[in-house]
Amino acid sequence: MPASSSKKNNLSRKQPLQRGPYQALVRKMAERAEELDLSVRALAKLLGRPRTTVHKTLTGQRRMDPIEFLDWCEVLEFDDPVKLIRSVQRR
Numbered sequence: 001m002p003a004s005s006s007k008k009n010n011l012s013r014k015q016p017l018q019r020g021p022y023q024a025l026v027r028k029m030a031e032r033a034e035e036l037d038l039s040v041r042a043l044a045k046l047l048g049r050p051r052t053t054v055h056k057t058l059t060g061q062r063r064m065d066p067i068e069f070l071d072w073c074e075v076l077e078f079d080d081p082v083k084l085i086r087s088v089q090r091r
Contacts, residue, residue, distance in 0.1 A: 023060055024088040030058045032076040046075045 033043050044054040056062035057072075064072060073081040 021088045022063070025084070026058060026060050028084065028088065029072060029076055032078065033058070036076065038076075043075065047071055 033040075038046070040055050040058065041051050044051040047054060053062065057064055070081060072078075073084065078084050
């Protein structure tokens with residue numbers, strides 16, 4: 001099989017940011033920000049991150065690391081980060 005064909009097959013698979021559980025997690029975080037009436041700009045200020053970084057995270061274009069996830073949970077007033085993860089886990 002030519003290398004270009006193999007490369008094309010790898011690109012056609014869903015990337016981790018597009019998978020259901022991660023998208024569900026980001027969706028829950030975006031919904032919570034809305035409930036708290038936090039704009040992307042306000043959320044970015046609370047997180048101490050650039051607005052573009054927060055926007056890309058909320059739209060699934062960027063993945064957050066575990067420590068950053070805990071920061072988001074604190075700012076978004078999620079009392080139990082483990083419960084949040086479990087709510088979006090694959091069954």
